[in-house]
Amino acid sequence: MRQLDQPESSQLLHREFFERPSVAVAPDLLGCVISHSTEAGLVAVMLVEVEAYAGEADPASHAFRGRTARNAVMFGPPGHAYVYFTYGMHFCVNLVCQPAGRASAVLLRAGRVTEGMPLARARRSGAARHPRDVDLARGPARLCEALGIDRSHDGADVVDPSSRLRALAPLAPVTAAGISRGPRVGISRAADVPWRFWITEEPAVSPYRPHTPRKRAVAEPVTGRAPGDGTMHP
DNA sequence: CCGAAGATTGCCT
DNA sequence: GGCAATCTTCGGG
Numbered sequence: 001m002r003q004l005d006q007p008e009s010s011q012l013l014h015r016e017f018f019e020r021p022s023v024a025v026a027p028d029l030l031g032c033v034i035s036h037s038t039e040a041g042l043v044a045v046m047l048v049e050v051e052a053y054a055g056e057a058d059p060a061s062h063a064f065r066g067r068t069a070r071n072a073v074m075f076g077p078p079g080h081a082y083v084y085f086t087y088g089m090h091f092c093v094n095l096v097c098q099p100a101g102r103a104s105a106v107l108l109r110a111g112r113v114t115e116g117m118p119l120a121r122a123r124r125s126g127a128a129r130h131p132r133d134v135d136l137a138r139g140p141a142r143l144c145e146a147l148g149i150d151r152s153h154d155g156a157d158v159v160d161p162s163s164r165l166r167a168l169a170p171l172a173p174v175t176a177a178g179i180s181r182g183p184r185v186g187i188s189r190a191a192d193v194p195w196r197f198w199i200t201e202e203p204a205v206s207p208y209r210p211h212t213p214r215k216r217a218v219a220e221p222v223t224g225r226a227p228g229d230g231t232m233h234p
Numbered sequence: 235c236c237g238a239a240g241a242t243t244g245c246c247t
Numbered sequence: 248g249g250c251a252a253t254c255t256t257c258g259g260g
């Protein structure tokens with residue numbers, strides 16, 4: 001009896017795979033499979049969209065301002081998951097590249113569920129009411145939710161055979177001809193750098209959004225005066 | 235200590 | 248297409 005419910009054909013990626021610059025690793029991750037085995041069952045996702053983030057030289061990277069408690073995993077050894085929490089409700093997952101000390105990583109932006117569809121759908125049911133199969137892991141936060149990835153997976157080793165969260169080689173090779181590239185999504189700095197990679201004409205690729213600054217939560221402070229006394233600006 | 239923005243998503247008009 | 252939800256993290260005072 002196998003310890004983990006893993007298909008025979010699946011092959012774990014090697015740590016050397018991640019010991020390269022993230023911009024080289026990113027396109028090679030397309031077609032690879034992220035598998036997460038839990039008590040509830042196994043969900044596997046084939047990656048169709050990723051983004052490369054360089055280390056401290058990349059203004060869009062979390063590592064740009066150096067090592068902090070949050071991004072510490074990015075500065076560690078390759079082949080580990082860097083999971084962060086954002087917008088007060090979402091998780092996103094990266095895979096760390098290059099040797100320890102070099103903080104580069106690949107953000108996993110979208111995938112297609114290839115195993116454990118019912119469990120993935122159940123995990124996502126709280127969000128969208130009637131998600132299509134193709135939308136279950138479409139977008140970085142959706143991908144995490146479908147796979148059941150949260151903060152507890154920050155630092156997880158995805159090339160360790162005994163790990164519940166693993167990165168596996170492609171079921172079928174993805175050739176360079178089938179890969180498109182363009183600007184990264186939702187970042188304000190270095191928005192012109194084309195380090196986003198996706199499988200061409202893949203329906204499970206997240207929509208491109210060119211970063212929208214958030215509106216101020218509070219329009220103006222309370223002054224103690226009642227409104228309509230002539231002090232308001234048009 | 236406090237303010238502000240964030241590698242997003244889903245619902246509303 | 249606009250905007251609220253929700254909270255952590257970081258940097259400035």
